[in-house]
Amino acid sequence: MMSTGLQLRVQKHANHINEGLKKLVLSNIPPPPALGNYRWTSDLIRATYFQALTGEIPPETLNYKTGASNGGFDMLHFDFQEHIDQSSIDIRSFDLGIDLNRRGNGSKIKISQPTYGGGMSFGSISLNFMVARAKAAQMLNTFTCTGEGGYPEELLPYKDHVITQVATGLFGVKEETIQHARIVEFKYAQGAKPGLGGHLLADKVTAQVAKMRDSVAFSSLFSPSPFHSVYSVEDHKKHVDWIKITNPSALVSVKVSTPKDVEMVAIGSYYAGANIIHIDGAYGGTGAAPEIAKKNIAMPIEYAIPKVHKYLVQEGVRDEITLIASGGIRTAYDVAKAIALGADGAVIGTAENIAIGCTHCGNCERGRGCQIGIATSDPELSQYRPVDWSANRIVNLYRAWNKQYAQILAGLGLKKISELRGRTDLLYYGGGN
Numbered sequence: 186m187m188s189t190g191l192q193l194r195v196q197k198h199a200n201h202i203n204e205g206l207k208k209l210v211l212s213n214i215p216p217p218p219a220l221g222n223y224r225w226t227s228d229l230i231r232a233t234y235f236q237a238l239t240g241e242i243p244p245e246t247l248n249y250k251t252g253a254s255n256g257g258f259d260m261l262h263f264d265f266q267e268h269i270d271q272s273s274i275d276i277r278s279f280d281l282g283i284d285l286n287r288r289g290n291g292s293k294i295k296i297s298q299p300t301y302g303g304g305m306s307f308g309s310i311s312l313n314f315m316v317a318r319a320k321a322a323q324m325l326n327t328f329t330c331t332g333e334g335g336y337p338e339e340l341l342p343y344k345d346h347v348i349t350q351v352a353t354g355l356f357g358v359k360e361e362t363i364q365h366a367r368i369v370e371f372k373y374a375q376g377a378k379p380g381l382g383g384h385l386l387a388d389k390v391t392a393q394v395a396k397m398r399d400s401v402a403f404s405s406l407f408s409p410s411p412f413h414s415v416y417s418v419e420d421h422k423k424h425v426d427w428i429k430i431t432n433p434s435a436l437v438s439v440k441v442s443t444p445k446d447v448e449m450v451a452i453g454s455y456y457a458g459a460n461i462i463h464i465d466g467a468y469g470g471t472g473a474a475p476e477i478a479k480k481n482i483a484m485p486i487e488y489a490i491p492k493v494h495k496y497l498v499q500e501g502v503r504d505e506i507t508l509i510a511s512g513g514i515r516t517a518y519d520v521a522k523a524i525a526l527g528a529d530g531a532v533i534g535t536a537e538n539i540a541i542g543c544t545h546c547g548n549c550e551r552g553r554g555c556q557i558g559i560a561t562s563d564p565e566l567s568q569y570r571p572v573d574w575s576a577n578r579i580v581n582l583y584r585a586w587n588k589q590y591a592q593i594l595a596g597l598g599l600k601k602i603s604e605l606r607g608r609t610d611l612l613y614y615g616g617g618n
């Protein structure tokens with residue numbers, strides 16, 4: 186428990202940060218030069234703050250659609266056929282939801298937007314942020330994911346909107362946490378660091394984090410790269426069977442990175458019984474991913490999506506599995522482009538951090554490196570992002586995104602986000618917005 190004096194100090198600091206963010210977004214003050222990079226430009230960061238603050242689409246003076254990488258999503262644009270009077274768009278007349286189980290059997294789960302939150306573990310982020318993400322997921326009828334560090338009991342009120350992750354280190358994996366979940370995600374790899382397992386450095390492993398992970402406080406925790414029980418895609422069937430016995434109604438998602446033969450992994454996962462294949466490209470991850478791996482090993486997601494989509498179509502199973510993409514998907518426009526390339530939907534990580542004030546500084550791996558209390562297990566810093574405040578910001582961000590999906594669909598003459606899937610004919614490659 187924090188003392189009253191400390192609580193007041195923390196609250197004052199939190200208010201100060203929040204006022205600063207508000208000024209940065211709503212005024213014409215030029216952003217600090219260090220804010221952002223060529224993928225997450227300062228405009229994209231400020232536009233995300235704006236959306237999280239207001240729930241509205243940013244003004245055109247901020248580029249909220251593309252970064253400045255000169256490649257990938259930043260060079261893909263929609264070939265809008267229709268001029269739309271934006272004020273005439275009624276978001277309720279568009280179906281933005283996606284089915285997470287497309288097989289003929291098992292639970293039917295439809296989320297109300299084409300995204301859900303990616304795994305961020307207890308210890309890597311604060312408990313407040315974890316709970317806020319779950320609360321926002323419940324408010325939006327979508328999901329968030331525990332990541333690999335166990336399932337804090339504070340998430341239980343939101344359990345119908347929380348995916349339990351089983352990763353290679355099996356940290357915090359328990360039978361009851363699998364039974365809580367409507368979806369269980371096996372994380373075989375992540376795009377920011379394929380060939381490496383998760384790692385949580387010693388100064389973030391507080392006593393509370395260590396207890397959750399059945400580990401020792403202030404010792405670094407490294408997950409192995411592969412599951413020691415899985416040496417081929419066929420072995421994955423054992424995992425699916427385990428979940429079907431432990432929680433027969435749960436859907437199974439398989440999260441993999443994007444190696445050259447990613448389509449083989451996808452088809453193997455389908456035949457093993459997975460409901461969701463989640464491919465994670467090279468540009469995801471937080472500042473905790475090692476520099477040597479980040480952006481250097483996995484395939485960019487823009488290449489991987491059509492490769493997997495076309496192969497599943499060719500094999501005749503595309504409509505029986507949900508294809509989810511992640512790894513560098515920053516904006517509503519990126520999500521829509523990922524769908525046009527062949528995904529059903531997307532998983533979002535960094536944008537949720539930015540919604541609650543992340544500056545993209547890259548200090549995530551250090552115990553007290555995240556001065557604004559997002560990527561931290563420090564009890565004092567964690568208080569800087571209160572649960573309700575953070576949940577509302579995440580909800581606002583996605584409400585603004587939903588408005589943009591409706592605009593995009595209207596401009597393309599479509600009514601459902603699912604109709605956009607695989608419509609590469611609606612995209613063109615080049616400069617501009």
Ligand code: SF4
Pocket residue numbers: 471472538542543544545546547548549550554555556557558559560
């Ligand atoms: S503000 Fe926090 S979460 Fe964002 S990059 Fe910096 S350390 Fe990581």
